[in-house]
Amino acid sequence: MAQENVNVVARIRPLSNESNDGTCIETDPISSTITLTTNQKQFNMDKVFEQNATQEEIFGYVQPLIATVINGIHGTIFAYGQTGSGKTHTMIGSDENHGIIPRAIEMIFIALNEESEKRNDNFKFKISCTALQIYCEKTYDLLNGNEKIEIPISDIFKNAKEVEVKSSDECMEILKCGLEQRKVSGTSMNETSSRSHAILTLTLKTEYFKENKKHERISRLNMVDLAGSESRKHTNNNKTQNFEASNINKSLLTLGKVIREIINPTQNQVISYRSSKLTMILRDSLGGNSKTTVIVNIHSNSKHATETSSTLDFAVNVKNVKNTAILQEFITSKETLALMQYxxxxxxxxxxxxxxxxxxxxxxxxxxxxxxxxxxxxxxxxxxxxxxxxxxxx
Ligand SMILES: Nc1ncnc2c1ncn2[C@@H]1O[C@H](COP(=O)(O)OP(=O)(O)OP(=O)(O)O)[C@@H](O)[C@H]1O
Structure with missing residues (x-):
C-alpha cells in the first residue's frame, strides 16, 4: 500500500479573441514547466498539454488511471481552473468531440465486456452511476428528476439515486439527461458557464472465482467538472450570477485551504474537510483512498495573469497531496459462501x-x-x- 502523489496535468486552452493582449505564460513540455511571464515564476507539473492538444491526447493521459479503476481501485479525475478555461470542454466535450467522461465510460464497458467474453461464465460485472451538483453550497441529485430536493451530505452516495446501466450509450444518455438539469448560464466570460460543481460517479462491481474462492471488487470512478473561479473585474454579472460566483469562489478557496492543510499538517490539526460540501465529497480523493489526477485548465490571455497565477499555485500545492489507493477486493472462501446462504x-x-x-x-x-x-x-x-x-x- 504505497503512498502516491496526486498527479497534476495542465491543459492550456487556445487564446480567446476577447483582446489582442497575447499570452502570460511560456511552456516547456519537455520539463513540464510553465513560466508566468509577468514575474518569471516557474511551476512544475507532471505533464503540460499545449493549446493544440487534442481530446484524444488528454484522454490517453488519464487512460492508465481508468484502467486501475477497472482493476478495483478507486479513482478521481477533476478539472480545475478559472471560468472559461476549458474544464467542461475537457471533462464532457461536445457530441462531435468527446471529452474524458464519455471516453472513460466507453473504455470501461469495452474492457469489462472483453474480460467477460475471455473468461466465459467466470466473470460478472455491474456498473451503476450517480450524478450530483453542488450549487450555492447545496447538494442536488441530477438523476432524480427533481432539482429542488437537496440531498443530505451525510453518506451522500447512499442518499443519491444510483442507476444501473447496461451499456455505454445507456450510461451517457442518463448522464446527459442529468447534466441538462445542471445550473448553467451565459456570462461575459463564457456563454455556457457552469454555475455548479458536477460530480459524476461510476461504481464498478466485478466478480469471478479462482481456486474455489469468490473475488469481488468494488471500485468507484469520480469525474468532477468544477465550476470556475471568477474575478469581478472581468465579468459583468447580474445579481444572481454574483451570488453564484461568490459561492463558487468560497468553495474553491476552501478546497485550496484543505489542500494546504493536508500538505502542511500542524500538530493535532483536523483537516477541515467538513467546511464545504465539495471537500466532504472529495475527501477520499485528496489524502485518502484513491488514485487522483487533477487537470488544471489555463486561460492564458495576459489579462488573466492573476487568475492563471492562482491556478498554478493550486496545481503546485495539490501535486504534493499524497493518497494511498487500496485494492477494493473481498475474497470469500467456499465455506463462507455456504454460510452466507443463511x-x-x-x-x-x-x-x-x-x-x-x-x-x-x-x-x-x-x-x-x-x-x-x-x-x-x-x-x-x-x-x-x-x-x-x-x-x-x-
Ligand atoms: N482546448 C480547447 N479547444 C477548443 N475550444 C476550447 C478549449 N477549451 C475551451 N474551449 C472553448 O472555450 C469555451 C469555454 O470552455 P468551457 O465551457 O469548457 O470552460 P469552463 O472552464 O468549463 O468554464 P466555466 O467554469 O465558466 O463553466 C467553450 O466554448 C469551449 O468550447
Missing part, C-alpha cells in the same frame, strides 16, 4: 455483512492454520510417544 440478500450486500464476511473469512483462515499446527503437534506427540516406548523397551 443471510438475506439485503444483509449479504450491506457493508456490515461484508465486514462480517471478511471476519468470518479471517477466522476461517486462522482455523485452517491452527488445524495444520494441531496436526503437526499430534504427529510430533506420536513420534515422541513411540521414542519413549522404544526407550522403555531397552
Amino acid at each position: 443471510c438475506t440478500p439485503a444483509f449479504f450486500h450491506s457493508q456490515i455483512c461484508i465486514k462480517t464476511v471478511t471476519e468470518v473469512q479471517r477466522l476461517g483462515e486462522e482455523n485452517d492454520k491452527l488445524k495444520i499446527e494441531l496436526a503437526k503437534e499430534k504427529k510430533i506427540n506420536r513420534i515422541t510417544n513411540k521414542v519413549c516406548k522404544f526407550r522403555l523397551l531397552f
